[in-house]
Amino acid sequence: MQQQRVIVVGGGLAGLAACVRIAEAGIPVDLFSMVPVKRSHSVCAQGGINACNDVARQQGYSEYQHFDETIYGGDYLADQGPVLEMANFAPKVIDLLDRMGVPFNRTSEGQRDLRLFGGSLFKRTHFSGATTGQQLLYALDEQTRRYEASGLVKKYEFWEFLWPVIEGEINGLEGDGRCVGIVAQDMRTMQVRAFRGAAVIMATGGCGLVFGKSTNSIICTGGAASRCYQAGAWYGNGEMIQVHPTAIPGADKCRLMSESARGEGGRVWVPRKKGDNRIPKDIPESERWYFLEERYPKYGNLVPRDIATREIFDVCVNDGMGVNGQNQVYLDLTHKDPEYLTRKLGGIMEIYEKFAGEDPRYTPMRIFPAVHYSMGGLWTQYTPGNYAPAQPHGEHKPGMPVPVDTQPGRGMALGAPNNMMTNIPGLYAFGEVNFAYHGATRLGANALLSCIFDGLYCGVSVANYVTQGDPADRPIDRVDQALFDRVVQQEQDKANRLLETADGIAPGDDANPYLIGKEMGEEMEAACTVVKTEARLVKCLDKIAELRDRYARARLPDAAAWTNQSLSYSRAVGDMLVMAEMIARCSLLREESRGSHYRTDFPDRDDTRFLKTTVAQFDSGARGVEQHRVSYRDVRTSLVKPRARTYGKVEGEESQKPRGKPQPAHAGS
């Protein structure tokens, strides 16, 4: 019998970590990616990766504390077992990456250096210059290349995932169906082809492009996740989208601007008069509105990230007071000595100069919040570990005895085949594309960790599934070829349908897929990110319905049978619209505020009704918004008791203390 292969879709941290772990188990892997894996979006992560370490441990920190912080930061929306396992495993991830040659910053003694990050009192963030994500990705890319050279990994770069191949019936968790492969398209030759896989791991990242200009890469459309969703995979907590308060709005995307710009004295303001288009230095002090300083006299510009995000958003979107009528405010450092700025913030100054074309030492920076991370994603299962306290614990304080050790399998059973498996057997979701670890908002420097943890820890689960699970009894190579041919035909038909519309669209045509995509992004950003209300979300759903209607008539600008990018993009727009509608619907139905989901009409957390995972299920038989059947599943909170997520802030004037650590959890620089 031919050895069964595993398919990994996506070559970011999660996908590559999975590749390496599974290849190490001797199972051949086919790795699919729309870009050479070295160019995956993981390269964009700057800040670092969290893990308990020896220094912090001796100061009273622990893996358990890391776990507690993550749960608390995520506003209790994450199932607790997998998070405990991740925190326990984190130091091993760091050691492994260290062995792989990641140039982590060092102390004078040659130890790995650490920095302080949001959501913790302890230095627990490992970093490699200002491009930690890039360095981690490269290390895994190199190890993958090693397996590629030895023949265990076969890369399909510039191949686009189109559809999972499912044998049998998928009906939530009840059906007898399983995933037996994928259909993908070569983005150069346009060949559509099926691939058999005993297991398929989706590691396709987030869906930032659904929100138009985000901090995400151009490939982060969420298209692959949407296709799995439409094929029957559940989607969890779609409404949980993290927005970073300070990004540089560009004509093509938004780029992060580190919080340290405010830390060094940056002042946020807009002209007091709406439509005041004078250049900033011509606007006298009295005609500037320092709205953060005015509204939060004590914290001033250093209000926590989520508040800054909401206030900036409010001033621009709701009051229309943005600079030059656009969604942007000034972040002003020009009152500081230019030399001081160069010394303290050189790197940031350069980034701004490079991409905004202005020198922030002399011209105020223009910034705006930008969509950054999707905590929600494909719904996944797991087998709980063997740690089961009689009662959930309360808040864990530094130095308190740790209730559980860090042996593997405490929070999530090691090697259990269903770990991070979607509701479709054989179809896994690793990394940002799943919903498992970050609850309602993500702590800074936890994303890299969750991706690599999934790949390494749950990669074992995949290997076990392939060698001992269902595919061992019913080998994939015996699946009827007709099934694969059928899905290939389905995708070919879909492509042909789009290609046939290519008769040279006129610019500005309302059936132009590029313009439909653009409008979708603008609508989603305005309605479905920082501040949500019922009225706005209803309007948003109407708009999406209109866009879906227009999309049905979409016409392609290119009929080429070779390297047709507009086919790829237009197809993704259709899938993004489905995703957008689902996210908006989930946002509408969650009538509370939790983490990054902020409803002005329901400003409080409501544990009674909503300490639950939103599960969206696609009903291809229904129409429009009814396609998204939303239900709720209890969050497993058996380890830690939910408590108010205040970060020590006291209500009212008393709360306006000078800024101190720890920071709220709207992190992820």
Added chain:
Amino acid sequence: MASGETSENAPSMTSIQRHFLLRRLHSLTGIVPIGVFLIAHLTTNSSLAWGRFALRGKGDGLSVSEGGVKYFQHEVSWINEQVPHLLLIEIVLWVSIAFHSILGVIYATSGRGNVKQYAYQDNWRYSLQRLTGYVGILFIVYHVATLRWGWTFLVPEGTRWSHNFSASTLAAAMQGSTQGYTAMGVAVSVLYMLGVTALVYHFANGLWTAAITWGLTISTKAQRRWGVACAAIGAGLMLAAWSALIATMTLNYDKAHAVERQMYIEMHGETAYLEYMQKKGLQPSGDGG
């Protein structure tokens, strides 16, 4: 796909070692013996310009130019008559130059210069290194063919160089005649100017890049420092070369010949001089005094 190709088509250890040996020998021969010879040659030549000051009293009554001729002739005679194993040295030199030239052309044609797009100083250096290599080869062939092998058909008016009358015959070859400049003489002089300049540049720059190739200078700073040193070496050689050329180009054949004649007669006698002149097909001159 391609991954298989990489390992299947990987070069064998033998071809790796051969490649490395050829490349490094190419680099080495440029310095030893060619570079060393170039230094010796240009230093010797420069005595045409500066020799008068090195005669230490023996040059009394001679002009700067005549003193140069005397010293130069002295040097040339020493090389031709007293340097041991001259033939062996010449063969080694010839093999080295041929080796360096042939490989050089092969290596140079493996690149495509792009100074138009990337007009960086270093990129100009790169392109000039290749250009001066080509010019240098052509010049060396002409230089040796005319002055060493006596291919007089390439010399205006067919002057033949003689190591016993080295300065005067050289001047005649470069000026186009024994009676001063001819049109062809101007062309030959320009060729010499260009050829020598090219070779000096090629050597100085080669010296600089060799330090990178062999890994002697690693940091950018070290490379820059060595670059200054190479530029200084180049400037020194350029000074030597140009001064010799200018001295030759402005040399009066008759006056130079008179100095050389006297030296020859002192050594071999009057009769030998006349015989020698006849053998070489040169016009003997009478006793100027």
Added chain:
Amino acid sequence: MIATQESTKASTVRIRVKRCDGPGKASYWQAFDVPREPGANIISCLQWIAAHPVTVEGLKTTPVVWDSGCLEEVCGACTMVINGKVRQSCSALIENIAPNAGDVVSLEPMSKFPVIRDLWVDRTRMFEALKRVKAWVPIDGTYNLGAGPKESPEQQATRYTLSTCMSCGCCLEACPQYLLEEDPKKWPTSFIGAAAMNQARLFNEHETGKQLKKDRLDVLMGPGGQSDCGNSQNCVKVCPKEIPLDESWAAIGRSVTIHAITSWLRR
């Protein structure tokens, strides 16, 4: 069209694109007038063209095909030849490269790699070169075996800089010694270029990576290796990450020299 005539004023920038419909097809130029907008870069212009694919002559055409990813100059995808020089298009701001009315921006695909379509080229050879020099640390596997080797901050700083190479290919495009080679069979003996050589240095400098140093240096001794470098040093000038590639060439030169002599003496 009236709209087109209006838009040819100073409010637009003209983008000329060297296009090619596929391998083996002839290249041709098309020009587009793209509205200037604040913060516009080449990416946003190409995105605008994709939504409005009409040339300055009013000819309806197809969207330009190009490669891009992070748009933050950290993934390396969007490299192309802009106004004659290679660079990333995401960091090419219109107000910097074409500040004045009437300025024209020309976009060409990189010339050292086979064109797939329009501005998109196939850089597979770069990644194959990483295999050629075994650009990885030969770890024993992913099981928990403790921390990696200690390292001084200086050594970390050196390695970090070398490690920021994003395989964009600028160094190769600008290199006069690195030429287009479409036949993968010839890649193992063709000039390796700065990017992969620099990775060899990176891994030779790592305590565990060192174990493959001999293999890497053997490759770099051979055809297409270190000594094929012509020292034009264009690589270091065009590197967007400012990696000291000139120093890497010299460091590898030293390693290769020592390696050759010692292995010759050892035989």
